[in-house]
Each structure stands twice: as C-alpha cells, then as structure tokens.
Amino acid sequence: MSLDAHTLTGAYALDAVDDVERRRFEQHLLGCPGCAQEVSELRATAVRLGLAVTEQPPARLHDRVLAEISGVRQDRPGRPVSHRARLTARRPWLGRVGAVAAAIALAGAAALGVLVARADHQLAGTRAQLAQAQPLSRVLSAPDAHTITATANDDEGTATLVVSNELDAGILTVSAMPSPPAGHAYQAWVIGPDGPHSVGLLSSTGATPPRLVHGLRDESSIAVTVEPAAGSLAPTSIPVLQLDLAS
Amino acid sequence: MSAAVRSLSVRRARDTPQDQPPTPEDLLTQVARGSEAAFQQLYDVVAGPVFGVVRKVLRDVAQSEEVTQEVLLELWRTAPRYRSEQGSALGWTLTLAHRRAVDRVRSAQARTDRERRVGAMSAEREFDEVSETVITHLEHEQVRRCLDSLTDLQREAVTLAYYGGHTYPEVAELLGAPLGTVKTRLRDGLIRLRDCMGVDQ
Secondary structure (H helix, E strand, O other): OOHHHHOHHHHHHOOOOOHHHHHHHHHHHHOOHHHHHHHHHHHHHHHHHHHOOOOOOOOHHHHHHHHHHOOOOOOOOOOOOHHHHHHHHHOOOOHHHHHHHHHHHHHHHHHHHHHHHHHOOOHHHHHHHHHHHHHHHHHHHOOOOEEEEEEOOOOOOEEEEEEEOOOOEEEEEEEOOOOOOOOEEEEEEEEEOOEEEEEEEOOOOOOOOOEEEEOOOOOOEEEEEEEEOOOOOOOOOOOOEEEEOOO | OOHHHHHHHHHHHHOOOOOOOOOHHHHHHHHHOOOHHHHHHHHHHHHHHHHHHHHHHHOOHHHHHHHHHHHHHHHHHHHHHOOHHHOOHHHHHHHHHHHHHHHHHHHHHHHHOHHHHHHHOOHHHHHHHHHHHHHHHOOOHHHHHHHHOOOHHHHHHHHHHHOOOOOHHHHHHHHOOOHHHHHHHHHHHHHHHHHHHOOOO
16 A cells, blocks of 8 residues: 555544545555455444534424425435346346346356366366356356346446455356456456455457356445556556445 | 235244344345335334434535435435345445545545645644544444544545545545655555444454
C-alpha cells in the first residue's frame, strides 16, 4: 500500500473527499485489505460522532415517510442485474428453475467441451478436469443451487455462477469476453471482508472452463480484472465485470 | 399500515425467548422482506440519529427534513442489500445519512459557487460556529471526553470535516494548514477517537 493512499482513510471515512478521489480510493481499497479494515473502524468511529448529536425530527416526518414507503419498490438483494431482470420480466414462468437449468446445461456443456478438446494434447490437464468433474456435478445437482449472472461493464462478456450455499461452493463460468490487450490476461478474484483472493487466470481466448470456487459464504463479490499475462497478487485495475454474491 | 399488522408484529417481538425487543439488525432484516411494521419500529430507532447528523451538516431545518426523508426512503428501498459485514444497522444508516447530507451541501455549493465565499470567510468564525454548537450539544459524554483528548488541530479538522461537511482541502483552507497535514490529522485524530471510544468494529 502506498503511504499516500493510506493516509486518506481518515478523510474517506469522514466523507471529506470529492467524488473523483472517492472512486480512486475505493479502487485502491479493493487491493488493500489493511486499508479496508482501517476504513471500517474509522467509519464506525465517525458513526459515534453522529450518534452524539441525535435530535428528534418533527413528528410530521413520521407520517410522511410511512405514507411514502408503501409506494416505493424495494431493491433486489445484491446488485441489480439488468440481463436477469429483463429475462425474468419477459418470461416469468421461466423463473429461477429455468435459469438454473439453463446454467447447468451451459456449465455442463462447457465442461464436456473442455474435456473433449483437451483430451488429445493435455492428458494431465484432462485428469485434473475429471477429478474436478465430481465436485462440479455435486454443486450443479445441489438442491439449493441457484444462478447469479452479471454482464461486463461494457456489455461484452458474461459471468455465471451456479452456487450452493449448503456446499459453500460455486461454479464460475465466464464467456464471450473480448480478447484482453496484448501481454495481458483476465484474472478472477473473490472479494470479501479480507480483501480480494485470486481465483486464477482465465483463458485468453474467451472460452474459459468452468471453475470451482470454494468458501464463498462470507464473500461479497467476484470480480474480473485485466492483469499482466503472468497474473497479479492483487487486482491492479478496475474490474471489467463484477458479480454480486448478496443475491 | 393497519393496526392489526402492527400489533401482530409487536406481539411477535414480545414472544421472543428472552423477552428482548428486536435489535435494529433484526428489524432491518424484516424490512428487507418488505415488512412495513418492522420499518415503523426501525424508524423510531434511526430517525433521531439520522435527523441529528443531517441537521448538523445542513443546519437548515427544512432542508434537513427533506434529506432525512430521502435517507429513510433509501433505507427502505435498499434494505435488501444490507449485509451484517457492513457494520451495525444503525451505523450503516448513519453512514448513508452523512453521505447524503454532504452530497446536498456540495451540490448546493456547486450551484452557488460557495467555495469562493468559504475562502473569503474568516476561518475563525466558521470553525467557532461549527465546533461550539457541536461540543455543547454532544449527548454522549464519552464522545465529548474523547474529542477533548485530541490535539486542537485534530479536533478542529475532524469536526469541520464530519459536522461541517467540508472536504479536506476546504478544511485545510479554513484552518490555514497544509493539505498533507490535514489529511494526516484527520486520520490520526480518528484513530485516537477510535481507541478512546473503544470502537472495535
């Protein structure tokens, strides 16, 4: 962490930064678990300053607010995903079951495709894939398996996660991404209270084998960033795609 | 909201094993599932703190009411996104409230080009106005004591930023201190407050 960025934790926790600096610092926080921890402590401290100046609002506000909420639709849990929202709205009967089935088919087909394509020249890799196939199918067939989808910020590329909370595991499929810049690769991260953990590099060709990800229970999102071809220890760029696990 | 629904939720709350009232986190979880009865109870918990923070930053009562209303509606709307890792329900709400108050102050500032006037204004007066009212009205004895334990520059910087809603470059200008110094004082001041108040979250 750079010293300069780190000293901004106080100003940031007090909302004493402008929008540009705030965004830049939030980017920095993704790769700096120490800063994120400090920010959450300092924010909690600022909250105490707020509690100390408690003042009851005029009684009329109570009725106004309560009258108004009945007309306000609540957000979906996690980040709203436009693609999923459109799909469900158009074909309500498809609903969740349909989406899970589609994702299972997709992930299954991709897994098979990868197995076949690699069988010729990557025997070792194939063995590894086969060893992985068992947990993959366990997740896919878990009774609580459900699908979370996110579209890349520029609409090029999609990530699908079939996740089972019971098994505390998920299968990540990333598809239709444009080729990364020369000398770079996509890297996936699981981001949670302890900061980002690498899930590994994604294939540069756009078709990535489904990847089993463990231990998602306390994590908040999965992000994909562009990194140097050899990969990075922590994200060094703004995610091109982010999948919210709160759904 | 019907009286029946409301009394049902009150009764359910009393039926909990320890006969404890529901925590703000419990209430927020119920609000996330669309319970207007839970929202009504949550309102009683958070409305005072929210209004207090907003009013401290904006000062104008009418505007503060307006922003408080926006914050409470946003709380209702975004409740499904709350996760306990983000801190306590009250802390989450107050963070949102402060942010919205500051947004309002800064958009009003942009409209009237208030930065210029801030620059021309006596830093002395601006500071006195903010920190005086704050210190004398502090309800938490502990917060007052902890603020007192800071150096003058730390305390002035923290109160101007949080209660005054100023950015740290504005704080630097108001206090006539270098930018880097103010940034550092905000951080070490808050760290000292954190340790003094025993905030461990």
